[in-house]
Amino acid sequence: MNTNKKTTLSRPRQPSRRRGGSIIYVAIALMALFAICSLAVDFGRWELCNSQSQRAADSAARAGAFKLTTGYAAALSSATSVANANYLDAQTVGSNPKATLTVQLLNWTSSSNYVVLAPANYNQANAVRVNISYNVPLEFGAIIGISSKGVSRTATALLVTQTQKIYVDGKGDPWLAGEPTGTQGSQPDPGYQGQGVNSVHPWKYDYAGPVGGSMPDGQPYSSPPQASIPIVPGAVVTVTSVSGSATYDPNTPDGNANGTINGATSTLFRDAAANGVSEHGIADVTMPIDSMNMVFLNDKLPDSTAAPQPLDFSTQAQRDYSSISPELKQPFYVGTGTTSGGSQQSIVVPQGATRMFMGMMDGWEWDNNSGGYNATITERYVQMVQ
Secondary structure, three states: OOOOOOOOOOOOOOOOHHHHHHHHHHHHHHHHHHHHHHHHHHHHHHHHHHHHHHHHHHHHHHHHHHHHHHOHHHHHHHHHHHHHHOEEOOEEHHHOOOEEEEEEEEEEEEOOEEEEOOHHHHHHOOEEEEEEEEEEEOOOHHHHOOOEEEEEEEEEEEEEEEEEEEEEEOOOOHHHOOOOOOOEEOOOOOOOOOOOOOOOOOOOOEEOOOOOOEOOOOOEOOOOOEOOOOOOOOOEEEEEEEEEEEEOOOOOOOEOOOOEEOOEEOOEEOOOOOOOOEEOOEEOEEEEOOOEEEEEEOOOOHHHOOOOOOEEOOOHHHHOOOEEOOOOOOOEEOOOOEOOOOOEOEEEOOOOOOEEEEEEOOOOOHHHOEEEEEEEEEEEEEEEOO
16 A cells, blocks of 8 residues: 655745735825825915915005005005004914015006006005015925915005085085975075065075076075085095185175184074974084085985984084094085194095085075085095006
8 A cells, every 4th residue: 555645835825915015005095195184274274374465465555555645654654564463374464474575655547557666756656565475384285295385465455536626505505415306495484574575585495406506486496516526435535725705694794614704603503494303314413604514425315214313513622523424414514624723624435425415504595695615525545456
């Protein structure tokens, strides 16, 4: 019996090459994962910094352009300080060592026609450009060789100036502002003599209508003149170069736009028809008779909504405001546009305003007033142009 058996020796199993390949796959997957993390986290941070730098540039350019009204040095200082106070990547721009701020003054006509001014020509500036640049550190991006990504945002703000010369007829009744032709205003004139006609007070009521026009019987219209320049909410209006004289009654001497007659402040008046509240939806006001005033309206008929609270300019201190922010349908004192000390006064256009009217103070019977005032209206506002 043959007991010899063939013995088969087994070879040691070789490691699978697939195991080495899986390490490569894992490495690739990790790199992809890091790339996704970088995209999700780092891109989010970059996008936030992008938005923050744009907001900082916008606010700084606006602030600088507005200050051009007081000179280029103030404009540069304001733009720089506002930009530096804004936050960028959890630090203020001014304290962030990786942030770069550039402020330039421009003479701007259009996006294709402007000049970046050298210091010698700063007095020609009408616009301010602000650029903020920053290298955003990338935490996950650094692992794949991208340690930072830059942002650079620019804003250009233009100071828009519009000017108009206007004649404010003494017959201009501010409580007829915005009213259709033929609208009756004021209370019956106390000087009107019943069915007869007093030569000094020939008409019983005032009527709205175009400045310079008249009713069929010859009675002059008493609507106040409207400014022709576009009215921009938030804009600052100044009134300068005021001249002329006017009177509320033919039997009294003329006063000036401050309501001063022969060197003394004239009698304080309110609108008799408003009776301390309103007339045609426009608030009452107290100020010297003959003085020049102003009121802002929107596009709606004033009667359609209630009037705001009346203002009071009884005292010189009240008339010496440096800046005033009236509401819609709230008449206010303008005078010659300056304080008693000669400082220029500023008027802030209220939100919603689309129209501006100027009139003269009286209590009733504007249609027998005479004279008027010449004035220059200047409106300034900031517009983002780039």
